[in-house]
Each structure stands twice: as C-alpha cells, then as structure tokens.
Amino acid sequence: MSEDLTAPGGAPTLDEVARLAGVSRATASRAINGGHRVSPRALTAVEEAVRTLGYRPNPAARSLVTRRTDAVALVVPEPDERVFADPFFGHTLRSVNRVLDERDLQLVLLLARPGEEGRLLRYLSRRNIDGALVVSHHRHDRLAEHLSGLGLPAVFVGRPWAAVQTLSWVDTDNVAGGRLAAQRLLDGGRRRLATIAGPADMAAGADRLAGWCEVVEGAGLSASAVRRGDFTESGGLAAGRALLAEHPDLDGLFAASDLMAAGALRALAEAGRSVPGDVAVVGYDDLEVAERTSPTLTTVRNPVGEMVERATRLLLDQLADVGEREPEQVVFPPALVSRDSA
Amino acid sequence: MSEDLTAPGGAPTLDEVARLAGVSRATASRAINGGHRVSPRALTAVEEAVRTLGYRPNPAARSLVTRRTDAVALVVPEPDERVFADPFFGHTLRSVNRVLDERDLQLVLLLARPGEEGRLLRYLSRRNIDGALVVSHHRHDRLAEHLSGLGLPAVFVGRPWAAVQTLSWVDTDNVAGGRLAAQRLLDGGRRRLATIAGPADMAAGADRLAGWCEVVEGAGLSASAVRRGDFTESGGLAAGRALLAEHPDLDGLFAASDLMAAGALRALAEAGRSVPGDVAVVGYDDLEVAERTSPTLTTVRNPVGEMVERATRLLLDQLADVGEREPEQVVFPPALVSRDSA
DNA sequence: TTGAAAGCGATACCAA
DNA sequence: TTGGTATCGCTTTCAA
Numbered sequence: 001m002s003e004d005l006t007a008p009g010g011a012p013t014l015d016e017v018a019r020l021a022g023v024s025r026a027t028a029s030r031a032i033n034g035g036h037r038v039s040p041r042a043l044t045a046v047e048e049a050v051r052t053l054g055y056r057p058n059p060a061a062r063s064l065v066t067r068r069t070d071a072v073a074l075v076v077p078e079p080d081e082r083v084f085a086d087p088f089f090g091h092t093l094r095s096v097n098r099v100l101d102e103r104d105l106q107l108v109l110l111l112a113r114p115g116e117e118g119r120l121l122r123y124l125s126r127r128n129i130d131g132a133l134v135v136s137h138h139r140h141d142r143l144a145e146h147l148s149g150l151g152l153p154a155v156f157v158g159r160p161w162a163a164v165q166t167l168s169w170v171d172t173d174n175v176a177g178g179r180l181a182a183q184r185l186l187d188g189g190r191r192r193l194a195t196i197a198g199p200a201d202m203a204a205g206a207d208r209l210a211g212w213c214e215v216v217e218g219a220g221l222s223a224s225a226v227r228r229g230d231f232t233e234s235g236g237l238a239a240g241r242a243l244l245a246e247h248p249d250l251d252g253l254f255a256a257s258d259l260m261a262a263g264a265l266r267a268l269a270e271a272g273r274s275v276p277g278d279v280a281v282v283g284y285d286d287l288e289v290a291e292r293t294s295p296t297l298t299t300v301r302n303p304v305g306e307m308v309e310r311a312t313r314l315l316l317d318q319l320a321d322v323g324e325r326e327p328e329q330v331v332f333p334p335a336l337v338s339r340d341s342a
Numbered sequence: 343m344s345e346d347l348t349a350p351g352g353a354p355t356l357d358e359v360a361r362l363a364g365v366s367r368a369t370a371s372r373a374i375n376g377g378h379r380v381s382p383r384a385l386t387a388v389e390e391a392v393r394t395l396g397y398r399p400n401p402a403a404r405s406l407v408t409r410r411t412d413a414v415a416l417v418v419p420e421p422d423e424r425v426f427a428d429p430f431f432g433h434t435l436r437s438v439n440r441v442l443d444e445r446d447l448q449l450v451l452l453l454a455r456p457g458e459e460g461r462l463l464r465y466l467s468r469r470n471i472d473g474a475l476v477v478s479h480h481r482h483d484r485l486a487e488h489l490s491g492l493g494l495p496a497v498f499v500g501r502p503w504a505a506v507q508t509l510s511w512v513d514t515d516n517v518a519g520g521r522l523a524a525q526r527l528l529d530g531g532r533r534r535l536a537t538i539a540g541p542a543d544m545a546a547g548a549d550r551l552a553g554w555c556e557v558v559e560g561a562g563l564s565a566s567a568v569r570r571g572d573f574t575e576s577g578g579l580a581a582g583r584a585l586l587a588e589h590p591d592l593d594g595l596f597a598a599s600d601l602m603a604a605g606a607l608r609a610l611a612e613a614g615r616s617v618p619g620d621v622a623v624v625g626y627d628d629l630e631v632a633e634r635t636s637p638t639l640t641t642v643r644n645p646v647g648e649m650v651e652r653a654t655r656l657l658l659d660q661l662a663d664v665g666e667r668e669p670e671q672v673v674f675p676p677a678l679v680s681r682d683s684a
Numbered sequence: 685t686t687g688a689a690a691g692c693g694a695t696a697c698c699a700a
Numbered sequence: 701t702t703g704g705t706a707t708c709g710c711t712t713t714c715a716a
Contacts, residue, residue, distance in 0.1 A: 011468075011469065013708095013709055013710085014709065014710060014711095015709080015710095023686080023687085024686065024687040024688075025687080025688095025709090025710080025711090026686070026687055026688080026689095026711080026712080026713095027685080027686060027687070029710065029711060029712085030685090030686090030711090030712095033711080037685060037686085038685070038686090039685060039686085042685080042686085056464070056467070056468040057468075057709080057710070058406070058468075058708085058709050058710070059402075059468065059470050060401075060402045060403075060405035060406040060411070060708085060709080060710090061402075061406050061692090061708070061709035061710040061711090062709080062710055062711075063402040063692095063710090064400070064402040064403050064406055064691095064692045064693065064694085064708090064709080064710070064711090065691075065692050065709090065710055065711045065712075066692090066710085066711070067692085069402070071450070074451075081432065081436075081630070083432075084429070084431065084432025084433075084435055084436065085429055085432055085630070087426070087427055089426065089432075090423065090425075090426025090427055090431075091426075093426055093451070093453075094423075094426065094453075097451070097453050106450055106452075106465075106470070107450065107451045108413070108448055108449065108450050108451075109416075109435070109439070109449045109450075109451050110448075111435075111436075111439050122398070123448075125398070126353075126398040126401065127353065128401050128448070233634070234634070288423070288427070292575070292576070355692095355693060355694085356693065356694060356695095357693080357694095365702080365703085366702065366703040366704075367693095367694085367695090367703080367704095368695080368696080368697095368702070368703055368704075368705090369701080369702060369703070371694070371695060371696085372695090372696095372701090372702090375695080379701060379702085380701070380702090381701060381702085384701080384702085399693080399694070400692085400693050400694065401694095402692085402693080402694085403692070403693030403694035403695085403708090404693080404694050404695075405694090405708095406692090406693080406694070406695090406707090406708045406709065406710090407693090407694060407695045407696075407707070407708050408694085408695065408696095408708090409708080
C-alpha cells in the first residue's frame with residue numbers, strides 16, 4: 001500500500017510538504033521562510049512540493065510561535081457618517097492598503113463608537129494585531145495615552161493631542177496651511193475675513209484656525225468671525241449661512257475643508273453673493289471635490305495619500321525592528337493650489 | 343519561596359489562570375467558554391482569576407484548535423476611487439460592523455485590484471477568515487465561482503452573476519426599481535425618455551435597465567436613449583451631456599444612481615433646462631445626496647443598510663452551523679421616494 | 685546543511 | 701463535574 005501523501009480532509013500541512021520533498025519538517029520550514037541555510041537541492045524539492053500540494057502555511061500555527069499576526073489595524077475612533085462620507089477616508093484606505101499589499105499584511109478595520117473605546121483597547125491589548133494606524137483622532141479619546149502604555153507599535157495620522165514626543169505620527173503643518181489661506185485672501189485685497197473652522201477637539205481643526213488667526217490678526221484685522229463646522233458639506237452650509245447673517249459684508253472666507261467650502265459656496269449662492277467677485281473662498285485638502293465645485297476651489301493641499309503611505313511605512317519599520325525604534329514624527333508642508341474661487 | 347503566578351514577560355496564559363483559580367487548565371477553559379459543565383464554585387474562582395490577571399485568550403492558539411478565526415472578510419473586488427467615494431460603501435461598512443460588533447468578530451478588509459483576484463483567492467483559500475461578504479461584484483471577476491468552489495461561507499450583497507442558486511445573496515429587486523422609475527416619469531406625462539444606466543457588468547446596472555426598458559417599451563415608447571455611467575457623479579455629468587446632445591428634446595431622465603443623477607442635474611443646469619419643468623429626473627438609491635441636490639431628487643430607495651445587515655446575519659448563521667445550511671437568497675422590495683425632481 | 689524534539693497556548697476527548 | 705493528555709501546525713534551538 002502506498003502512503004497517502006494528501007490529507008483526507010483539510011488543507012495540506014507542512015508535514016506533508018516535507019514528506020513529499022523528502023526532507024524534515026524543519027528543513028521544509030526553513031526553505032519556506034527565506035530559504036536560508038538550506039541546500040539548493042532541498043530548496044527546490046520543497047518549492048516543488050509546495051506547488052504541487054498547493055500548500056499555504058496555517059497562519060494561526062505560525063502566529064502561535066512567532067508571536068506575530070501579520071495583521072495591522074486601522075483604527076477609526078469615530079465611525080459615523082462623517083468619516084465614511086469624507087473622501088479623506090477613502091484615500092486613507094487605499095493608501096494603507098497599497099503599502100500592506102506589498103508585504104502580504106492584512107488590514108483589520110477597527111471602528112470605535114464614541115464611548116466604546118474600552119472595547120477597542122481591550123481588543124488591541126489582546127495583541128490580535130501587530131500594530132495600529134490611528135486616524136481621525138479626537139482630543140478626549142485617550143487613545144494616544146493608552147497605546148503608548150500598551151507598547152503596541154502605533155502611528156497616528158494627524159498629530160495626537162497627547163504624548164506627542166513618545167508616539168510616532170505623520171501630519172501636515174496645519175498651522176502653516178491656515179497661514180497660507182489667510183495670506184491668499186489678504187493678497188487678494190480682502191479685508192473682511194471669516195472662517196469656518198474644523199472641530200475644536202481635532203488637531204487639524206485647532207491648528208488651521210491658529211495659523212489663520214495669526215496672519216489675520218498680524219495684518220491688524222479682526223479674526224473674530226469664526227464658526228465651527230464638522231468637516232462635512234452640510235456643516236459648511238450651516239456655518240456659511242450663519243456667518244453671512246452675522247457678517248453680511250464679509251469679502252473673504254476660509255473653510256477648513258473642501259467639503260465645508262462646498263457647503264459654504266452653496267450658502268453664498270443662496271445669498272446671491274458671487275464668488276470670487278463678492279466673496280473670495282479658500283478651502284482645505286485639495287481632494288476631488290475642489291475641482292467639482294463651481295467655481296472651482298482655491299485650496300490648501302493636504303497630501304493625504306503621501307501622509308498615509310508614509311505613516312504605514314513608519315509602522316512597518318517599527319514592526320521590523322520592534323522595540324529598537326525611536327518614535328518618529330514627520331511633517332509634510334502644505335501648499336496653496338490656485339483655482340477660481342480666490 | 344512563593345511561586346510566581348504571573349509570567350515574567352508576556353501576557354497571562356490559561357495555565358496561570360488555572361493555577362490561580364486552583365483548577366485544571368481544562369476546567370478553566372470550560373469556565374471561560376460558556377461555563378457549561380463547571381461547578382459554580384470553580385466558575386467563580388476562574389472568573390476571579392481572569393479578572394485579577396487580566397487574562398485574554400490567545401487567539402492564535404485558540405484558532406489553531408477550533409479552526410475558526412473569528413474574523414470575516416469584506417471583499418471589495420474593485421477598490422478604486424469610485425467605491426470609496428460612494429456613500430454606498432460607507433453605509434455598507436457601518437452596517438457590517440454593527441452586526442460583527444455584537445459577536446466580537448473582527449472585520450478584515452480585502453480589496454482586490456482588478457486583475458489581482460488571484461491573490462485574493464489565495465488569501466481566502468488559506469482560511470485566514472471564517473467567511474466572506476462580497477460587495478460590488480463584477481461579472482467577470484469569477485469570485486462567485488471560486489468562492490462556491492472553496493466551500494468558504496460567503497454572502498453576496500447584490501445578486502452574483504453566476505451560481506445564483508448555490509450561493510447566498512441579498513439584493514433589492516432592481517428590475518422592479520427600474521420599472522418604478524419609468525412608471526413615475528410616464529405618470530408625470532413624460533414621453534421622450536432617456537436613461538443613464540449603470541455598468542453593464544454589474545447586476546444592479548443590468549437589472550435597473552431591464553426594468554426601465556420593459557415599462558418604457560411597454561408604453562409604446564422608444565427605450566433607445568441610453569448612456570452608461572459608472573455610478574459616479576462625473577460619470578453622470580458626462581452621460582447627461584451626451585444624452586442632451588443626442589436627444590435635445592428629452593423630457594424625462596432616469597439615472598441608475600443618485601450620484602449619477604446629481605451629475606445629470608448639473609448637465610441639465612448647464613444646458614439651461616429646468617428640473618422638473620423641462621426635464622423630470624428620477625435617481626436611484628436614496629442616499630443622503632438625494633436630499634442635497636437642487637432640486638431634491640425623486641428616487642428609488644435601495645435599502646443598503648438593511649440589506650447589508652441582513653447579509654451579515656446570513657453569514658453569521660452559516661458560520662454557526664457550518665455546512666448544514668442551505669444557501670439563502672433574500673430580495674428586498676424597492677420603493678419610490680418622491681421629492682422635487684420628478 | 686540537516687533533523688529530532690521541544691515548545692507556542694489553547695481546546696476537547698475520555699476516563700475517573 | 702473534573703483533570704490528564706493528545707492535538708492543532710508551525711518555528712526554532714541544539715546536536716549531529
């Protein structure tokens with residue numbers, strides 16, 4: 001009776017590969033993981049066996065001994081409509097995925113409903129993943145503190161509020177971006193300025209506003225015309241209406257996201273204001289929407305794709321030499337993109 | 343010397359829990375997994391030990407023996423801008439997540455670039471996940487065939503092209519939806535009808551068009567004014583322009599998605615047509631965008647949230663009694679939502 | 685370069 | 701109800 005090399009039921013195991021290749025399990029394992037310290041002869045035999053059997057290592061078994069999972073989490077602390085409707089999120093997803101694909105890592109999506117961070121942290125601490133990428137971080141979610149406490153490799157996209165030195169993060173210089181927007185309006189001769197700022201509990205919201213105020217006040221003008229938006233179009237619409245009601249004479253408007261700027265454009269249109277004739281408008285992000293508004297948006301470019309890709313690579317670096325690595329912070333410069341609205 | 347109950351380095355293991363609780367590993371395991379066949383006394387002791395140690399089972403070890411991973415994949419065969427920009431996707435993500443959260447399952451996002459389905463299938467076949475949810479399925483991606491071959495529990499959102507009987511899926515009756523749209527325009531007295539259809543290689547695109555043609559031709563009118571769009575706003579804009587050029591006298595337009603309808607509205611505005619005065623417009627989906635266009639969109643409701651939630655529960659049912667379950671197909675009825683555009 | 689053997693941390697069978 | 705033990709499939713010393 002000839003030995004049956006294929007398991008009756010399940011997927012082929014390393015053992016079967018080894019038997020078919022005529023080597024030991026240890027050698028087969030080495031051959032599969034890089035092929036170091038394996039004779040060419042054995043290597044080919046194993047590769048051949050892997051191919052004919054259609055062998056794939058069992059990830060659980062591997063992970064049990066290596067203590068790696070080859071999975072990375074994308075943590076989104078606030079999974080409401082806003083996040084998914086925002087093109088920012090789509091870009092993020094694509095960029096993360098592009099990098100992970102290169103190394104055959106899997107992307108686990110972790111959405112934490114507000115107030116349920118505990119669940120998220122428990123999950124993270126179980127070490128079900130090798131590392132985490134955090135986006136859309138809010139001031140009070142304590143994620144930064146907890147992650148740095150956990151010792152789990154993590155990279156933030158967008159500067160975290162706390163533990164700024166001990167964490168790795170990637171961001172753009174949002175303060176400089178706010179300055180650029182203000183300067184553009186000033187250069188265009190606008191003097192009655194207003195802004196639709198982002199959420200106060202997000203670094204991007206606070207920083208863009210800070211840069212804006214700095215330049216506006218530096219020019220001897222008032223920076224008191226401020227409304228908060230939530231980065232959505234409808235938020236921008238509402239804020240735009242409110243600002244127009246309070247400051248009917250405004251001639252320059254900065255919205256801290258293109259989506260909000262699009263909403264503001266609608267508010268201006270409703271009110272019969274021409275853009276950029278009556279009011280010049282500057283947005284932020286430079287995502288597709290900026291080219292689709294009418295008029296098209298002059299905006300501050302936020303290099304989302306590059307940022308996220310860089311953040312992901314930073315995370316992979318940390319995973320590669322775990323523990324050894326100092327936290328890194330990378331700041332991308334913003335740039336003004338001129339179109340028709342200002 | 344007292345015995346050290348906590349491991350020096352890593353996370354606590356079941357062994358330590360058992361020792362602390364004064365029971366065997368087997369009993370501790372039972373206590374943790376449902377607590378059946380465990381005395382109340384032992385149960386409390388184990389629970390107590392788990393708490394003080396902060397014990398979390400090692401998922402890899404567990405998965406090695408149970409042969410479950412407690413993870414399900416969301417498979418998106420086409421991860422380009424379109425998918426992420428589409429609010430449909432955001433709804434899907436949220437709905438899936440809501441259901442998975444209930445059972446502590448994790449969501450693994452699998453994006454297959456066109457032409458790289460092989461990689462995806464290899465991954466799926468490695469059984470790194472317990473089941474798959476497939477959205478945005480295209481005619482030629484062979485996903486349906488392969489999945490049903492793999493024997494991996496899977497549920498499609500949107501009718502698959504092949505293996506319709508042997509797979510589980512959830513869909514709306516898109517043919518009926520197309521009929522509803524056509525009927526609405528006819529009822530409004532429109533006679534020169536055109537449609538912006540969805541991609542021909544997606545079931546939703548084909549079915550909505552089929553229903554449309556059925557009613558339009560049934561009324562003795564021509565259904566030859568058709569342009570294909572890719573479900574995006576810019577696609578709708580282009581298609582709208584083309585249709586207006588070819589059929590300057592059209593008075594009724596059906597777009598197979600709200601996003602395309604929004605694009606078409608822009609094309610109509612450009613051309614100086616009033617809506618619904620000159621041209622009545624009906625969209626499809628009834629996502630937020632339908633309420634944000636001007637005029638607001640009369641549209642066919644596509645219950646994405648319910649569909650996806652149902653699909654996810656179907657998948658969980660399959661996972662619960664694996665193998666035993668017959669494939670199920672669920673079809674939700676569409677409904678016309680009246681607003682201002684038609 | 686190779687292979688024997690010792691785990692990794694859980695679950696599940698079976699006898700007690 | 702309990703605990704001993706085999707087992708899951710792989711990686712990784714350690715000798716040879």
